Amino acid sequence: MLNRWCSILVLVALLFGLLPSPAGAVKSYLFKTCNDSGFCHRNRHFASEVAKIGSDFESRYSINSQDLSIKKDKGLVEGSLLKRLNDGSHVSLPFQISVLSDLNLRLKVNEERTGFNSKALNSKRYDEASKWAFTQEPDLTTFDYSLSDDTLVLTYGEYQAIVNLTQFKIEILYKGTLRITMNDRNLLNMEHYRTKEQQEAENSIHIAPEESTYNAYSDSFKDSKKDKLPFGPESVALDFTFSGYKHVYGIPEHADSLSLKDTTDSEPYRLFNVDIFEYETQSKYPMYGSIPFMIAVSPESSAGIFWINSADTYVDIRKEESNIEEETDQQVLSSKDNLEKVETHWMSENGIIDVVLIVKNNPQSVSQSYGKLTGFTTLPNMFSLGYHQCRWNYNDELDVLDISSKFDEHQIPYDTIWLDIEYTDEKKYFTWKKELFPDHDRMLAKLDETGRNLVAIIDPHLKTHYEVSEQVEKLDVGIKNHNADEIYKGHCWPGESVWIDTLNPESQPFWNKQFENGSEFAGYARNLHIWNDMNEPSVFNGPETTSPKDNIHYGNWEHRSVHNLYGLTYHEATYEAMIQRNPDIRPFILTRSFYSGSQRTSAMWTGDNMAKWEYLKESIPQILTMNVVGFQFAGADVAGFFGNPDKELLTRWYQAGIWYPFFRGHAHIDSRRREPWIAGEPYTSIMRDALRFRYKLLPVLYTQFYQSSLDGSPIMRPLSYETPENTKTYSIDDQFFFDQLLVKPVTSPGQDKVSIYIPDSKPYYNLNTLEKIVGEGYHEIEAPLESIPILIKSGSVIPIKARYRRSSRLMTFDPYTLFVTMDDSAKAKGYLYIDDGESFNHSLDQDFVYIEFEAGDNEIKSSIIDGDATKTFTSKLADVKVERIVLIGGPIVPPKTVDVVQGDKNWTAEVLPADGFWTIRNPGVIINQDWKISLAS
Numbered sequence: 001m002l003n004r005w006c007s008i009l010v011l012v013a014l015l016f017g018l019l020p021s022p023a024g025a026v027k028s029y030l031f032k033t034c035n036d037s038g039f040c041h042r043n044r045h046f047a048s049e050v051a052k053i054g055s056d057f058e059s060r061y062s063i064n065s066q067d068l069s070i071k072k073d074k075g076l077v078e079g080s081l082l083k084r085l086n087d088g089s090h091v092s093l094p095f096q097i098s099v100l101s102d103l104n105l106r107l108k109v110n111e112e113r114t115g116f117n118s119k120a121l122n123s124k125r126y127d128e129a130s131k132w133a134f135t136q137e138p139d140l141t142t143f144d145y146s147l148s149d150d151t152l153v154l155t156y157g158e159y160q161a162i163v164n165l166t167q168f169k170i171e172i173l174y175k176g177t178l179r180i181t182m183n184d185r186n187l188l189n190m191e192h193y194r195t196k197e198q199q200e201a202e203n204s205i206h207i208a209p210e211e212s213t214y215n216a217y218s219d220s221f222k223d224s225k226k227d228k229l230p231f232g233p234e235s236v237a238l239d240f241t242f243s244g245y246k247h248v249y250g251i252p253e254h255a256d257s258l259s260l261k262d263t264t265d266s267e268p269y270r271l272f273n274v275d276i277f278e279y280e281t282q283s284k285y286p287m288y289g290s291i292p293f294m295i296a297v298s299p300e301s302s303a304g305i306f307w308i309n310s311a312d313t314y315v316d317i318r319k320e321e322s323n324i325e326e327e328t329d330q331q332v333l334s335s336k337d338n339l340e341k342v343e344t345h346w347m348s349e350n351g352i353i354d355v356v357l358i359v360k361n362n363p364q365s366v367s368q369s370y371g372k373l374t375g376f377t378t379l380p381n382m383f384s385l386g387y388h389q390c391r392w393n394y395n396d397e398l399d400v401l402d403i404s405s406k407f408d409e410h411q412i413p414y415d416t417i418w419l420d421i422e423y424t425d426e427k428k429y430f431t432w433k434k435e436l437f438p439d440h441d442r443m444l445a446k447l448d449e450t451g452r453n454l455v456a457i458i459d460p461h462l463k464t465h466y467e468v469s470e471q472v473e474k475l476d477v478g479i480k481n482h483n484a485d486e487i488y489k490g491h492c493w494p495g496e497s498v499w500i501d502t503l504n505p506e507s508q509p510f511w512n513k514q515f516e517n518g519s520e521f522a523g524y525a526r527n528l529h530i531w532n533d534m535n536e537p538s539v540f541n542g543p544e545t546t547s548p549k550d551n552i553h554y555g556n557w558e559h560r561s562v563h564n565l566y567g568l569t570y571h572e573a574t575y576e577a578m579i580q581r582n583p584d585i586r587p588f589i590l591t592r593s594f595y596s597g598s599q600r601t602s603a604m605w606t607g608d609n610m611a612k613w614e615y616l617k618e619s620i621p622q623i624l625t626m627n628v629v630g631f632q633f634a635g636a637d638v639a640g641f642f643g644n645p646d647k648e649l650l651t652r653w654y655q656a657g658i659w660y661p662f663f664r665g666h667a668h669i670d671s672r673r674r675e676p677w678i679a680g681e682p683y684t685s686i687m688r689d690a691l692r693f694r695y696k697l698l699p700v701l702y703t704q705f706y707q708s709s710l711d712g713s714p715i716m717r718p719l720s721y722e723t724p725e726n727t728k729t730y731s732i733d734d735q736f737f738f739d740q741l742l743v744k745p746v747t748s749p750g751q752d753k754v755s756i757y758i759p760d761s762k763p764y765y766n767l768n769t770l771e772k773i774v775g776e777g778y779h780e781i782e783a784p785l786e787s788i789p790i791l792i793k794s795g796s797v798i799p800i801k802a803r804y805r806r807s808s809r810l811m812t813f814d815p816y817t818l819f820v821t822m823d824d825s826a827k828a829k830g831y832l833y834i835d836d837g838e839s840f841n842h843s844l845d846q847d848f849v850y851i852e853f854e855a856g857d858n859e860i861k862s863s864i865i866d867g868d869a870t871k872t873f874t875s876k877l878a879d880v881k882v883e884r885i886v887l888i889g890g891p892i893v894p895p896k897t898v899d900v901v902q903g904d905k906n907w908t909a910e911v912l913p914a915d916g917f918w919t920i921r922n923p924g925v926i927i928n929q930d931w932k933i934s935l936a937s
């Protein structure tokens, strides 16, 4: 049977050019470069012409002082931005400048298009990207201002926004220092509406000498020649200069370095969600998702640009030559002089200009401010932080249950097994191939016995001619063709398909129905969760493997305008359907495509990587980048989707994968089976140890997610976030912090040592040897195959659960071990968050405890600083104890016993000395009450 499916797949792949090319490289001819893309080509041309004219260039944009309205108490400035045409007449563009309550500045510029008539299309520029990205419309705050003939100055908090009215420009000063300049290089360009005839008329007033007309009304790229481009040229572009910064991060998704590169002599970074087949590393090609948010970091402050546009977007970055080199001490000193700058140029195919500028003291505060707008990562269901075992495909119920029991046989913990597309009947989502999965409720119940879950794939393309797609047509909830008179039909895994239009509110009840309890697909299982793949959307026969840009969505919006947020609307609809199905369980949804705001309801992974060392290495900056733009629940396929990893790569990838916030093994249908027991010894034992280590760290990871759900802090944290004062960390993207652990996974073959960079002067301890390592700079540590290079930062308390269980659910009431690593002043601190791990009672009913551990003054104490220990779940924690406290770097001569106080009781506990650390054995304290242990001998 499998063979039959393989051959069908091969056929589909052949038909749509999807077979791996022999060189295994990205099919670059499928995707546009900036030069192939009319609007990018035109805006780069514009930028180079403006640069040639230099300081003599007179901006065509000015603020009309006649209708300027300054509502200081509302936090709003409104008016019109005038764009000067060749004959001196103007196009009037309504704008708003607002001061958001978190002291960020927002600019919106729109165009009221007149003269465009079409029944099929909304004539407005798309202005709803923020509706999807934001949790709610942000509150505004008051400002003071002064106004002269050519300048408006807004003052709010420690900020000033200086708006040049005659040559439109906005400078943002924070604490008196210039940090961001908008339209610094006069690259503002809003291609106003004009007909082809108007544009092509002799001496047209619409095309300025610095502009190009390349592909304004047609598309010459081979696969998108049919694009109707009904509005002609309608791009929006603007430049921003970050002053006093040398490094910028963010704007995923690209397989590139964490610190973004200068693009002067290369392609710009492109944000356009595509099914990028066999992507390359160190590339600016677009990938599956887009988050148009960039962060600049310096020791003094940090700044962010959030460009809220969901159309095809390119970003150029220009740095000064010297910036690219590693900083010498001299350069570090000169950074104080504030000379450096990073210039950025943002170009989107259409939509409005809607941008938020954020400046704060440090990168963490910028991430937090962005999270306040777009929402923080929702606390995941605990099981989803365990290990996920996937492949394309586990063949049938027996296979699933056999794999599951093999984990137990080999004593390897895991939480979730996955089903890829082959479980369906002919790729018809919401069906099961009955002969292979005769009773999925039975299978799910069996998995549930050991606390395991199943994730099944549901893609947005629905095969034509079966009940689900027929309903889509009947209810008229599909994406439409360019005339909006028919549902669009394209090709994907099942052959001819339609796509659910999840921008349409009518799609939600229909979608809910498919996931309902008792439906053919979902049955009644509580441990079923969902994978949303191919939601860029991937269309095998579409231009650039996606939907034609002139297709039409609900609201009569062109696909062109909403392309980058379609994936978000789709996984949000699935999340909502799963909530409807079971309001008491936090749904787990994995999405491939994403936009700003996706972090609220889903996890993501980096798509189809390869079983090669360079992809293992690349996964770290990829996930770090996701983490700095507020999408913490990110992972990469372990150990590479395409191909067959050798045993060393497989093992090293597991050792790296345990740090991914989302940790899943996955493989292509043509790759050989590679579950951890297949490699044999010593590899299996090493992978088992790594997996068990992940499970030991689950309390740390869950606590990190809790903190992130409140403040957007990264979980895999770049060194520049930990020590922004140390500029030498700014380009480091092969190591990271995970709570207070500094980790540098081995990412090349044959390596048995790593050189790990310590970014500060605190003592660190090698977790493998407990050796104390002190001093900012690189330190060589041993890293034989069986070990992962990890340093514990002193001054930390790390709570772990040390006992092996088959799944995370079975660990719920296990005792804790605390690792206390004292700093130079004999102090340490750490946190632990606990709730039931699956319901919403933590937020509905305060059914959680948030604990602070503190060591110092010869004692260790635990205090519940938030939550309520008397609720349904937290009261059960009265049976959960701390079974061991390990002290590293404590007093050299340990006491024989320590005094323990909890509530009105006290007792003594035994101390076991060892080499380099000592242990308080069975201190006997329970986790849901405050306690104190005196360390004095």
Ligand code: NOJ
Pocket: 392, 420, 421, 457, 533, 534, 592, 607, 608, 641, 666, 667, 668
């Ligand atoms: C593409 C996804 O990226 C991959 O993970 C999955 O296995 C295939 N689609 C088949 O569903």
